[in-house]
Amino acid sequence: MPGPLLAAALFAPAANRSDLLLRLFASVVLSAVLLMLAHKFLRRRGRRVLIVAVTFLGGLLFTLEYFWPTHLVKGRQVNFLTDWIEPATIALSIIGAFTVGLGVHSLTQVHGRLLLRRRPGWHNSLAFFISMVAMFVLVLWDFSAKAKPSAAGVLPFHNAVYEILFNGIYQPLIAATFSLLAFYIASAAYRAFRIRSAEAALMMAAAFIVMLAQVPLGAWLTHGIPQAGPLGYLGFFRLERLGDWIMKSWNSPAQRGITFGVAVGALAMSLRIWLSLERGTFFSQQPEASVEGNSAGSATES
C-alpha cells in the first residue's frame, strides 16, 4: 500500500462506534508501549536526537510541500507531498490534544500535593478538585444522555445542575474576574499618567481624543461643529473624526511596522526552533539528573 494511502486509511474517520473504540484502544496501547520503550531504552542523547529529528522532519514536510513545484490534478495544485499534509495536520491536532491531558495531570499533581499536606490555601485546591470533577462528570453525563426538556420545560437533573454550575457560577465568576481590570486600569491611569515631558503631553492629548471619540459622549460634545457649508473644513475637529484620523493615519502605520517586525522575528525564531538551535530547546537547560531519572540523580548526589 503506498504511503499516502496507508496514512489516509490510518487517519480516516472511524466507520462506526466499534471501529472508533477499537482505534482508540489500539492507539492508547500502542502509544503507551512506544513511550515506555522510549523511556526505558533512550538516554538523554537518544531522546534529544529523537525530538530534534521529529521536529526537523515535521518542519521539512510543511516547508517542502509549500515551495515544491506543483501540477494540476482534479482541479487542485498538488505535488508529491500534498497527500501527506492532511495526515500530518491531523497528527499535529492529536498531539496538541494530549497537552490538555498534560495540563490536567500537572494541575492534579500541584493541587493534590497542596491538599494532602494542608499547605496554606489548600481550600482553593479542594475547590479546584470539586469543580473539575463536577463539571467533568456532568458534561460527560449530558454528552452521553443528550436528554431534552420535558413537555413542561423541566430539565433533567444533570442538565439542570450543569446549567446552574455554568450559567450561575462559572460564567459570572469569569466575567467578574475580567471586569476587575476596568478598576485596575482606572486606578493605574490616574496614578501613572503624568505630563513629565513633551512626549507624555502628546500621548495624553491623543489618549483624550481617542477615549472620547470611542463613546457617544465625545461625538455629542462636538456635534455643534459644522460638517458642511463654508465652515465645513472645521468638521475635521469633531472628536469622532479626530479620533478616526489618529487611528487611521497614526496608529495604522505604526501597527503595520510592528506587524512586520514581529513577522521577521517570528521567522527567525521558527527557523531556530526548527533547526533546534534555540537555547533552552528541549533538554539543553535541564540538569542531567532530571533527565536521566532517579538512578542518575542519586549518582550525581552521591
Place this chain on the structure above:
Amino acid sequence: MSQTASPSLWQRLQQIPRGYVYALLAAVVVWQLVWPIRLPIAPSTPTDGVFDAIRAVPNDKLIIISADWDASTQAETGPQTTAIMHAIFRAKRKFALLNLATPAGVKLANDRAVAVAKQYGARYGVDWCNWGYKYGGSNVVIGLAKNIQAAIQIDHDNTPVGKLPMMAGVKDVHDIGLVIEVSGSQMTELWLQFFQGTYGTPLANAVTAVMAPGYYPYLDSHQLQGMLVGAKGAAEMEALLRSPGQGYAIMSAQSWAHVLILLLIVVGNLGYLLARKGERR
C-alpha cells in the same frame, strides 16, 4: 528623627486612595446602567463595512460566525454577536456558528443564537446552525476551505452536518459568502491567512476595543470588509438596525466611565504640576 510633614493639597490630589477610585467608578457605572442618559450613536465607517458586507452576501451562500469568545470578554463580544445575528436574519441570510478557540464559549453564543432566532421564527438547521467547537485552529480553517463537511463532520448536537437542510450544496470555500470573526484574541489572523488571503472570501471581524488598533491596517488594505470595535461597535450596529439593545445600554455606562477616568487623570496632573510649581518657589 525627622518629623514627616503632612502632604499638601496638591500632593493629596495625586494620591487619592485606590478604594475611592474603585468606588467612584462602580458608582458611575451603576448610575448609568440604572438611569442611563441616552445619547445619539452615529455608526462609524468600520461598522458600516460589516453591515454592508452582510447585505452583500448572495442569498445562496452561507455566513460563518466564528464566535471565539467566552465569559471573559462577553461584555463586548456578546452584544456584538447578537447584533450580527440580528443583521443576518434581517437580511434574510443564513449563518453557521463556529468556535475555534474557546470551548466554554460555544454555549454562550448558542444561547444568544437561540434567543435571536426565536424573534425571527428562524429554524435550526434551516436558517442557522451551530458547528460547535472544533479543535485544531489553522488546520480546521484550511480543512474548511477544501471540504466543509469533512472538516466539521458533526454539529453542536452531534448531528452530521450533511443532514442539515441548510448544508445541502454547501461544500467548500466557494459556498461561503462571508466570515465574521468575533473574538477577544488574534483569531482573525487565521482567517486572513488561510481563507481571505488564499481564496479572497470576504472577511469582517468584531473585536474587543483593546484589540481593534491592531486591525486598522487590514481595513486600509480592504482585507477586512469592516470591523465592530468593542461595545461601541455593537451599539452602532444596533443603531443601523434601529433596534437598541445591550450595546446601547453599555455605551451610556462606558461614556461616563471614560469621562471619570479622564477627570481623574486631569486631577492627578493638576496636583503634579501645582506641586512642582510650589517646589520651585
